[in-house]
Amino acid sequence: MLSQVPTQDACLSCGACCAFFRVSFYWAEGLxxxxxxxEPVTAVxxxxxxxxxxxxxxxxxxxEIGRQVSxxxxxxxxxxxxxxxxxxAQCNKARAAYGMIPFTALDMPAPVNDDDFNQVS
Ligand code: SF4
Ligand code: SF4
Known part of the structure; x- marks a missing residue:
């Protein structure tokens, strides 16, 4: 299946998960x-x-979902x-519902040798 690698700010041009799931939580978070x-869903x-x-x-x-959101x-x-x-999985399910290409999950190891890195311009 066609997929793409996400950029760090990918959510700013997506927003699908904010318009696909019921976003529920323990009521006290809403305080x-x-x-x-x-909105209340149940007593709790x-x-x-x-x-x-x-x-x-x-x-x-x-x-606008799929273009620019905040x-x-x-x-x-x-x-x-x-x-x-x-x-x-939830991200890609929501994206699919809006006709957007799923993202490929990257399993990146944590950098170990950047401490002394100096950028040369
Ligand atoms: S569906 Fe994925 S890419 Fe889109 S806003 Fe949610 S987490 Fe970000
Ligand atoms: S509160 Fe923000 S991040 Fe959460 S569903 Fe709504 S728009 Fe998305």
Whole structure:
């Protein structure tokens, strides 16, 4: 299957996972979020407003999916938001739903010899 290697800022031109899943979390996480950004799901779970519906889209997501997006509460986003990682199964499932090419997961070893690296221009 055709796939591509993600860039570090790949999410800024995607946003698919913010408009595909119900983004739910333990209700107390919502105490740190603007009230209109959350909705109750059960007695103990809340979700990002707009994501508990047949065509989900988080109300905090601004922009056009697949072109340019931003999160209106990135620093305060939920643990569920943080769980999705670029190129993981959820990421690629959401991307596929929007007709975007899946990302190839890279298993990069941690750099071990950069300490004395000096860039020469
Ligand atoms: S679907 Fe993947 S690439 Fe797109 S915003 Fe979510 S984590 Fe980023
Ligand atoms: S809070 Fe931000 S990161 Fe989380 S689903 Fe909404 S737009 Fe996406």
């Amino acid at each position: 740190h979020m603007p009230e209109h950004y959350t 779970y809340s979700c990002m407003a707009g994501t508990n519906q047949p065509q989900p889209r988080c109300v905090a997501l601004a922009g 999160c209106g509460m990135y620093e305060a986003r939920s643990s569920s938001c943080k769980e999705v990682q670029i190129a993981d």
